[in-house]
Amino acid sequence: MAVIEVENLIKNYGGTNVVDGISFGVEAGEIFGIVGPNGAGKTTTVESVSGLRVPDGGSISVLGLDPQRDHYEVAQRVGVQLQESRLQDKIRVHEALELYASFYDTPADWGSLLDRLGLEGKANAGYSSLSGGQKQRLAIALALIGTPEIAILDELTTGLDPQARRDVWGTIEQIRDSGVTVVLVTHFMEEAERLCDRIMVVDQGRVLALDTPSGLIKRIGAGQVIRFRPSAEVADSELSALPGVEGVLRKGEMVEIAGTDDAVHAVTSFLAQRQIIAHELRIEQNSLEDAYLALTKEGK
Amino acid sequence: MSSSATMKLAQSETRLFLRDPIALFFGLVFPSVLLLALGYFFPGFGDEPAADLGGLRYIDTYTPIAIGLGLATLGLVTLPPILGTYRQFGILRRLRTTPVHPARLLWALMALHIVVAVLALIAAMTVSIVAFDVVFPENFVAFVLVFLLSAASIFSVGLLVGAIARTTSSGAAIGMSIYFPFLFLGGVWIPRQVMPDGLRFVSDLTPLGAAVGAMDDAWFSGTVDVAHLLVMAVYVVVVGLLAIRVFRWE
Numbered sequence: 001m002a003v004i005e006v007e008n009l010i011k012n013y014g015g016t017n018v019v020d021g022i023s024f025g026v027e028a029g030e031i032f033g034i035v036g037p038n039g040a041g042k043t044t045t046v047e048s049v050s051g052l053r054v055p056d057g058g059s060i061s062v063l064g065l066d067p068q069r070d071h072y073e074v075a076q077r078v079g080v081q082l083q084e085s086r087l088q089d090k091i092r093v094h095e096a097l098e099l100y101a102s103f104y105d106t107p108a109d110w111g112s113l114l115d116r117l118g119l120e121g122k123a124n125a126g127y128s129s130l131s132g133g134q135k136q137r138l139a140i141a142l143a144l145i146g147t148p149e150i151a152i153l154d155e156l157t158t159g160l161d162p163q164a165r166r167d168v169w170g171t172i173e174q175i176r177d178s179g180v181t182v183v184l185v186t187h188f189m190e191e192a193e194r195l196c197d198r199i200m201v202v203d204q205g206r207v208l209a210l211d212t213p214s215g216l217i218k219r220i221g222a223g224q225v226i227r228f229r230p231s232a233e234v235a236d237s238e239l240s241a242l243p244g245v246e247g248v249l250r251k252g253e254m255v256e257i258a259g260t261d262d263a264v265h266a267v268t269s270f271l272a273q274r275q276i277i278a279h280e281l282r283i284e285q286n287s288l289e290d291a292y293l294a295l296t297k298e299g300k
Numbered sequence: 301m302s303s304s305a306t307m308k309l310a311q312s313e314t315r316l317f318l319r320d321p322i323a324l325f326f327g328l329v330f331p332s333v334l335l336l337a338l339g340y341f342f343p344g345f346g347d348e349p350a351a352d353l354g355g356l357r358y359i360d361t362y363t364p365i366a367i368g369l370g371l372a373t374l375g376l377v378t379l380p381p382i383l384g385t386y387r388q389f390g391i392l393r394r395l396r397t398t399p400v401h402p403a404r405l406l407w408a409l410m411a412l413h414i415v416v417a418v419l420a421l422i423a424a425m426t427v428s429i430v431a432f433d434v435v436f437p438e439n440f441v442a443f444v445l446v447f448l449l450s451a452a453s454i455f456s457v458g459l460l461v462g463a464i465a466r467t468t469s470s471g472a473a474i475g476m477s478i479y480f481p482f483l484f485l486g487g488v489w490i491p492r493q494v495m496p497d498g499l500r501f502v503s504d505l506t507p508l509g510a511a512v513g514a515m516d517d518a519w520f521s522g523t524v525d526v527a528h529l530l531v532m533a534v535y536v537v538v539v540g541l542l543a544i545r546v547f548r549w550e
Contacts, residue, residue: 050397072399080397085390090319095312102308103400146398 003028003063003150003181004049010057011044011205019044020205021058026150031172031182033196035189037296041205042185043083046152049183050080063149076105079148081139083155083185089128093119093138096127097145104146113141117171133164140171144180151175154185169195193288201295208295213288220294223286226257226267228278234271242266254280305400309408317412323378327416331370331424338362339432346432353493356520360435361491363428364515368486370420371451372508374413375458376479377472382409383462384471393550402549410455417451438522446518446529450511453535454482457507460543482508492516504528507535 004026011019019041026032034042047053049060051067051074060067067074087096094110101107114120117137122130130138136156143151153172157165165188172195176182186192192199193213201208201216209216236248239255244262248255257267264283271278317323338359339346345358353361386392386405395402428434437443457478465471483489485499486508492500503509504527514528 052393052396075397075399078397080394082390082394082397085394087389087391088316088385090316091312095315099308099312100398102305103398105399142394 001028002026004032004183005061006045006049006058007060008058009045009048009055009060011041011048011053012056017056017205019048019055022202022205022207023058024200024207024210026181026183027198028149028181029176029179030197031176031184031195033192033199034183034185034202035187035192035199035292036202036208038187040202042202043154045202046154046183046185047082050078050152051075076146077149079143079146079151079180081136081143081151081153081156083158085139086135087127087138089126091127092123093125093127093130094123096138097141100142100145106147108145108147110141110145113144116174117141118167131164133160133167136160136164136168137171140168140175144175148180150181150183152183152185155187156184157186157188157191165191189287189289189292199288201292203296216291216295217286217288220286220291223290224259224261224264225284226259226264226281227284228255228281229253230255230271231277231279232274234274234276239267239270242270306404306408309400309405310411313405313408313412317416327370327374327378327413328420329423330373331366331420332427334366334369335359335362335424335427336431338366353491356493358491359428359432360520361487361493361516363424363434364512364519365487365491367421367424367447367515368450368508368512369483369488370424371417371454371511372479372482372486374417374420375451375454376461376475376482379409379413379455379458380461380465380471380475381468382471383459384465385468387465387548387550388467390550396549406459406547410459413455414448414451421447435520437519439518439524442522442524443515443518446511446514446524449529449532449536450507450515452540453507453532454511456536456540456543460539460546463543463547482506485509486512505531507532 002025006025007023009019009022010017022041022045034045036042044053048055049062049067051071054068062074063077065074093114097110097113101110114123117140119134119137119141122134127135140153140156143153157168160168169191172182172184184196196213198210198212199216200210209219211219234255236250239245239248239257242263243266245257245259245266247258257263347357349355349357392402392405395405429436458475461474461478462471465474485503485506487495487503492503492509492513495503504513510528510531514524514532517523517525
């Protein structure tokens, strides 16, 4: 069941369509990722879905409601974390949570929310004393305080250190596991690949692709790069002749072989036959980042 | 939720105000401190009636001036940077994604400022009457009504500044650039009674000038000049509506 349906969304700023006919649907219970370069229209899209922007064209349905006409009802059922939004320096964590809880018909218990988000013991801390990661987790807590069915999270982990980012990822998975549908805007491909069930790639206001992470990667071919330092001489021509191998490259003592899935088996059995040891052997698969770069380049 | 959300917003804004020592000093006690300083440390302020003040002492004349200055401080120094901050931090934008419209936050802030203004008024009146034997207002009801209209007209100007200020510092800068001319025209440096006619005419057209003039009349002669009320009402309606029209949530 689709909880968000966007049809041919158009938003115009100063004569250009920053969102230029975007359509997508978000299924209940999934983590739906929106990725794309800066200025691609990601934030404008989710802000239109949250009712902050009035679209210039197209239609948006959230839980069967219109975010403009049914603002109150949509706001009760959709929690939002906005990019670059913060709280007053002197407000305390529990005060912010109690305040936001008073806005909703069915507020969550803020104490257990703090525990879930790893902010236990911070209830009395002032906002300005929180670390970047704690501020972001508080922003998630405020997005969840109304027990929403959908949580929209925009650039949640930008500016966080790697550990804090990983902590927030764990939190997002927990939210999904508790039955909340998550819409995640990000420009970290590792984050999207790790968390999202489906990903929409947006550039220049248009949808370039919408697929599962593995589906997106498959679009650019299931490429592999096999990298190793052979214990004995081996000729490039012999390697190139192996099934599935598409190219052989030398970097000092290292050999780099690009090819399909088949190439991995062919190269390793070839080396075993010759009793050549592959030192420092690495096999790298195309990542979502490769797929993303290929897609956004194509779009240009 | 609706009324409880507004109460919670007002409560939250009150707490934040109380945690800001500068706002607390300038908003709440500055008029009283000014009156005490003038009365005790300026020679001749509390003694003889002065002929050029129409038989009033300087401390009498400065009581409505200090009260007006308190209103201007709250409206133009305290309020606009708060609104600039809330816009800059995305607090107003964030509220728009909740079931509560951010206008509620504005009303909570305005109500808070009016309550603080009344407390500052009570403090300043007490100081004047108890410490310096200033008479109790001749027409107390008229004085209170004039005070509330004064607050509304001056806060309307502050709301307009806060409606367009993008940041804390732009709110503070625009507010200050209006604050000092207003103080001058309100008679803080030269009381309106001794202003040249031309200057007093300009003063009459500003909200603080009209406010000080009307409070002075109601306090010491028990009369009210309709022109003052009209000027202030025009600010409330025109500037207040303009502020609501141009208000930017982000």
